[in-house]
Amino acid sequence: MARTGYTGLSAASYDLWFGGEGFEDVEFYREAIGSGGEPALEAACGTGRLLIPYVRDGLDVEGLDRSREMLEICRRKAESAGLRVTLHQARMESFALDRKFRTIYVPFGSFMLLADATEATAALRCFRAHLADGGRVLIPLHHPWRHDIGVAPAPSGEWRLRRVATRPEDEAIVRCYERTTLDFDRQIQQVRLRFEVSRGGEVVESQEDVQRLRWYEQAEFACLLAAAGFERADALEAYTWEPAAPDSASFIFVAG
Numbered sequence: 001m002a003r004t005g006y007t008g009l010s011a012a013s014y015d016l017w018f019g020g021e022g023f024e025d026v027e028f029y030r031e032a033i034g035s036g037g038e039p040a041l042e043a044a045c046g047t048g049r050l051l052i053p054y055v056r057d058g059l060d061v062e063g064l065d066r067s068r069e070m071l072e073i074c075r076r077k078a079e080s081a082g083l084r085v086t087l088h089q090a091r092m093e094s095f096a097l098d099r100k101f102r103t104i105y106v107p108f109g110s111f112m113l114l115a116d117a118t119e120a121t122a123a124l125r126c127f128r129a130h131l132a133d134g135g136r137v138l139i140p141l142h143h144p145w146r147h148d149i150g151v152a153p154a155p156s157g158e159w160r161l162r163r164v165a166t167r168p169e170d171e172a173i174v175r176c177y178e179r180t181t182l183d184f185d186r187q188i189q190q191v192r193l194r195f196e197v198s199r200g201g202e203v204v205e206s207q208e209d210v211q212r213l214r215w216y217e218q219a220e221f222a223c224l225l226a227a228a229g230f231e232r233a234d235a236l237e238a239y240t241w242e243p244a245a246p247d248s249a250s251f252i253f254v255a256g
């Protein structure tokens, strides 16, 4: 039975590929938070790819994620760096915290994992309820079939090797295969992921996950934000402060 993501091998191998600090979004959110955007909440913070460097830099940032295992990895990394982090295990569509934030951000397109319209609307309402006066949400979105942003899927139904890395603790080879299908009527990308751990050329452990991601047109997402009570919303070109081109494949909504 396929899992729905970010548990088991999926959580344990996340940092093999995404644990570094060299991603193009790091400076964007740092600037947003550092220029009057504290305190901040990272929704779907995972293993702390962004949260930990920001806390290390003295920024007031908390994290929220539904995966206990991803949060546990985040907590361990923070502890070994001598940092205190505030983490909440909760779903972004139904959390209730006793603090309000000037920035709520949802990096790496994680908002798209809320494939169901009621979940997406509930999350936006929840974000709005947790915004301090003058606060804003930052939500990056992309169109998964567009080749120009490097995430175009293989033709429907084909497995392809997406990532491979050597696990430092035991030198095992970890591979991640992906099979993507696109439903253009419902604007849903379904991604099946197969994780395989090999030692001495033999697969010793494997796991299958399935994820559904909902993509949006800019005008459509602006309407969703308005329906959730946001008064202003701008689409920016990722990861800049410039307005998004109307046909942009990767944009960030900033709303308050």
Ligand SMILES: C[S@@+](CC[C@H](N)C(=O)[O-])C[C@H]1O[C@@H](n2cnc3c(N)ncnc32)[C@H](O)[C@@H]1O
Pocket (backbone or CB within 6 Å): 005, 006, 018, 043, 044, 045, 046, 047, 048, 049, 050, 064, 065, 066, 067, 070, 090, 091, 092, 093, 106, 107, 108, 110, 113, 114
């Ligand atoms: C691609 S990872 C992103 C992690 C981190 N923000 C980063 O940029 O590296 C997606 C994360 O979303 C979390 N997630 C998925 N659905 C969620 C939900 N409904 N509520 C909260 N977290 C969720 C997963 O557990 C996972 O940690």
